[in-house]
Amino acid sequence: xxxxxxxxxxxxxxxxxxxxxxxxxxxxxxxxxxxxxxxxxxxxxxxxxxxxxxxxxxxxxxxxxxxxxxxxxxxxxxxxxxxxxxxxxxxxxxxxxxxxxxxxxxxxxxxxxxxxxxxxxxxxxxxxxxxxxxxxxxxxxxxxxxxxxxxxxxxxxxxxxxxxxxxxxxxxxxxxxxxxxxxxxxxxxxxxxxxxxxxxxxxxxxxxxxxxxxxxxxxxxxxxxxxxxxxxxxxxxxxxxxxxxxxxxxxxxxxxxxxxxxxxxxxxxxxxxxxxxxxxxxxxxxxxxxxxxxxxxxxxxxxxxxxxxxxxxxxxxxxxxxxxxxxxxxxxxxxxxxxxxxxxxxxxxxxxxxxxxxxxxxxxxxxxxxxxxxxxxxxxxxxxxxxxxxxxxxxxxxxxxxxxxxxxxxxxxxxxxxxxxxxxxxxxxxxxxxxxxxxxxxxxxxxxxxxxxxxxxxxxxxxxxxxxxxxxxxxxxxxxxxxxxxxxxxxxxxxxxxxxxxxxxxxxxxxxxxxxxxxxxxxxxxxxxx
Ligand SMILES: Nc1nc2c(c(=O)[nH]1)N[C@H]1C(S)=C(S)[C@@H](COP(=O)(O)O)O[C@H]1N2
Ligand SMILES: [Mo]
Numbered sequence: 001x002x003x004x005x006x007x008x009x010x011x012x013x014x015x016x017x018x019x020x021x022x023x024x025x026x027x028x029x030x031x032x033x034x035x036x037x038x039x040x041x042x043x044x045x046x047x048x049x050x051x052x053x054x055x056x057x058x059x060x061x062x063x064x065x066x067x068x069x070x071x072x073x074x075x076x077x078x079x080x081x082x083x084x085x086x087x088x089x090x091x092x093x094x095x096x097x098x099x100x101x102x103x104x105x106x107x108x109x110x111x112x113x114x115x116x117x118x119x120x121x122x123x124x125x126x127x128x129x130x131x132x133x134x135x136x137x138x139x140x141x142x143x144x145x146x147x148x149x150x151x152x153x154x155x156x157x158x159x160x161x162x163x164x165x166x167x168x169x170x171x172x173x174x175x176x177x178x179x180x181x182x183x184x185x186x187x188x189x190x191x192x193x194x195x196x197x198x199x200x201x202x203x204x205x206x207x208x209x210x211x212x213x214x215x216x217x218x219x220x221x222x223x224x225x226x227x228x229x230x231x232x233x234x235x236x237x238x239x240x241x242x243x244x245x246x247x248x249x250x251x252x253x254x255x256x257x258x259x260x261x262x263x264x265x266x267x268x269x270x271x272x273x274x275x276x277x278x279x280x281x282x283x284x285x286x287x288x289x290x291x292x293x294x295x296x297x298x299x300x301x302x303x304x305x306x307x308x309x310x311x312x313x314x315x316x317x318x319x320x321x322x323x324x325x326x327x328x329x330x331x332x333x334x335x336x337x338x339x340x341x342x343x344x345x346x347x348x349x350x351x352x353x354x355x356x357x358x359x360x361x362x363x364x365x366x367x368x369x370x371x372x373x374x375x376x377x378x379x380x381x382x383x384x385x386x387x388x389x390x391x392x393x394x395x396x397x398x399x400x401x402x403x404x405x406x407x408x409x410x411x412x413x414x415x416x417x418x419x420x421x422x423x424x425x426x427x428x429x430x431x432x433x434x435x436x437x438x439x440x441x442x443x444x445x446x447x448x449x450x451x452x453x454x455x456x457x458x459x460x461x462x463x464x465x466x467x468x469x470x471x472x473x474x475x476x477x478x479x480x481x482x483x484x485x486x487x488x489x490x491x492x493x494x495x496x497x498x499x500x501x502x503x504x505x506x507x508x509x510x511x512x513x514x515x516x517x518x519x520x521x522x523x524x525x526x527x528x529x530x
Contacts, residue, residue: 023167024110026182030162031109033189034123035101038155040193045147047204057144058137060201061130061151064144066093066256067341068133075413075515082301082308087251094256112163123159127152138342158189201257210260214375217368219315226292226313231472234483236443238428242471242481243294244310246365251372252299252308252386254408255341259393263376268322268360272336272399275327282376285362288317293357293382294474296449300385300409300418301514305425305523309447311478313366314380316359319352319397328353328399336398336405337379337391345391346407346416347381349399356382356450357477360394382477383450385418385518415517422448422507424456424482424499424523431525437490440529442468443483444497452476452502458484459496468497476502488529496524 039062046060058064070093073081081089104126111119127148134144166182232242263282270278292315299308323335328349335347352358358381362369369375374392381389387409398405402416410416424446429435446456452473457465471481486495498507511521 022179023113026179027111027113027167028106028109029182029186030112030159030166031105031107031119032102033162033186034109034155034158035105036190037158037193038127038151039101040151040195040197041154042147042151043197044200045150047200047202049143049147050204054146055141055144057140058134059144059147060204061134061148062094062097063256064133064137065130066090066097067254068136069093070254070256073412078412079301079514082252082299083303090256109159109162112159113167116163119159120156123152123156205257205260209262209264210371210375213263214368214371217363219363219366220286220289222292222315223290224292226294226474228294229472229474232474232481234443234469234471234481236428236441236481236483238430239443239481239483240307240427240445243312243365246312246367246370246373249310249312249364249373250299250308252301253341253372253392254343258372259340260371261340261376261393266376266395268377268395268397270322270326270397270399273329273332273401274323274399275329278322278326280322285317285360285377288321289315289360289362291316291318291357291359293359293380294478295357295359295380295382296447296478297380297386297390298420298447298449300387300414300518302423302519303514304423304511304519304521305525306519309445309479312364314359314361315363315366316361316377316380319358319360319379319381320355322360322397323353323399326399332399332401334400334402334405336396336400336407337389337394338396338398339391340393340395342408343391344408345379345386345388346402346405346410347379347384347389348402348417351381351384351389358382358389383420385420387414388416388418413515418517420447420449421518421520422446422451422453422499422501422505423520424497424507426495426497426523426525429495429525429527432527433525434528434530435488437488437529440486440488441483442486442495442497443481444523445479445481446497446499447479448499448501449477449479453480453499454502454504455500456480456482456484457498457500458486459498460486461494465498488527490529492526492528494524494526496522498522 042061049055049059085092108119108122130148131145169178228242266282268280292313294313296311302308333349335349335352336344338344360377361380362377378392378394379390425444427444442458446453456468458468459465468482468484473480500506508520512519
């Protein structure tokens with residue numbers, strides 16, 4: 001109290017430009033301005049570099065750091081992210097990066113006041129980390145560093161300018177004028193740089209060209225159209241639709257932003273242990289894509305009872321025909337498929353050549369692949385988890401061996417081979433549901449792709465296993481719906497499901513997590529009957 005009174009009473013202190021605490025804040029804000037200018041300019045230029053075709057890599061420092069982080073994600077963290085954020089894992093990562101960058105920028109700004117050299121060192125260290133990430137991305141070249149370095153220079157100039165013009169501005173008559181000026185300059189720079197960054201990103205990813213290419217897509221004439229068999233659906237509300245609409249189809253990949261691949265420049269090359277390399281373009285693939293197949297695709301990260309699985313009708317060209325054209329050499333046992341974004345999957349060669357419907361797919365559910373599901377082309381192989389087979393935005397098939405090469409997830413703790421396991425899921429009633437006593441339809445799906453489902457059984461509490469009624473199956477590569485008419489009695493009950501596949505093998509009862517080669521265990525739900 002006394003202090004304040006003194007201040008008001010003394011005309012000298014009244015002219016102090018800005019009081020110390022607000023100076024600290026002003027310094028921190030300067031760091032934020034410098035950070036946003038750096039990132040905004042770099043992101044804008046990254047878009048320009050991509051659009052002008054100067055870069056094939058990841059010139060965006062934000063996407064490069066995010067991508068490098070994802071590539072170093074251990075299995076437990078991947079499982080955690082998928083379980084908690086599902087398909088929003090990328091947005092969560094980007095939001096996390098924004099928070100970390102904001103905090104670091106504020107800290108660097110704060111240092112600018114009394115420890116300018118240390119602030120500059122901190123800034124340079126961050127730029128070096130981003131540079132390392134940019135140069136580690138697929139197809140990286142020195143030119144990819146351009147946007148980051150130019151952004152860094154402008155960011156540095158911003159820090160100097162802020163220090164000289166705002167922080168050290170000699171005591172003006174009106175302290176609030178400095179603050180006003182700082183606020184205006186700061187907000188202006190932040191908004192301007194952010195708008196620039198987003199504009200560059202939008203322009204650079206070429207989404208519009210790809211959207212119009214998708215819109216112009218016409219399904220090729222299919223020799224034998226595939227349809228849903230009568231009775232595939234058991235007709236119970238709440239059961240996952242037999243054909244999952246593309247908009248609801250689960251999405252899993254390592255791409256922070258969905259790759260926008262223009263079919264006009266897309267190519268698929270067959271390389272490695274082949275008699276002659278083959279390269280096909282979009283028109284060739286389109287004209288060959290006359291085969292349809294219904295295939296249930298599934299992620300190895302699916303937990304018991306999880307929903308990282310979907311069934312649809314794919315249109316494409318059998319991989320074996322393209323491989324035959326290239327001439328696979330003796331000794332090869334794997335095809336390493338590669339995506340524009342550097343992702344790879346190692347698929348056992350027999351799965352691609354043994355006559356099953358392994359496709360280079362260009363359409364799902366009768367329409368061009370959505371961008372997030374691999375437009376313009378992806379692989380789908382019945383009987384294998386997606387991580388070893390279903391490469392989206394595919395651009396290369398390298399014929400090789402398991403001894404020499406490994407797919408993306410193998411060095412990250414997942415099995416080199418990923419055949420799917422017999423599984424079943426209860427869709428209704430949901431766990432925790434309250435149902436009325438009497439007849440209750442317990443229903444869901446069961447699958448063992450490329451083997452087929454022979455039987456599904458339901459157990460109430462510790463009672464005997466009872467056979468469920470199965471919906472029709474289109475083929476052995478797809479799931480089956482099932483329903484069990486339960487005579488529910490009042491009280492709390494646990495319902496458990498298990499499946500038996502067409503080889504007679506009963507689903508594995510022991511609980512196992514997704515890593516390294518797919519979860520096992522029976523799915524149960526608890527319900528209350530009143
Ligand atoms: N390019 C690319 N393709 C990919 C992946 C990826 O990370 N990148 N993930 C694979 C995995 S783990 C799965 S389960 C399937 C999922 O395909 P979907 O997103 O169309 O459902 O894609 C596969 N293809
Ligand atoms: Mo997956």
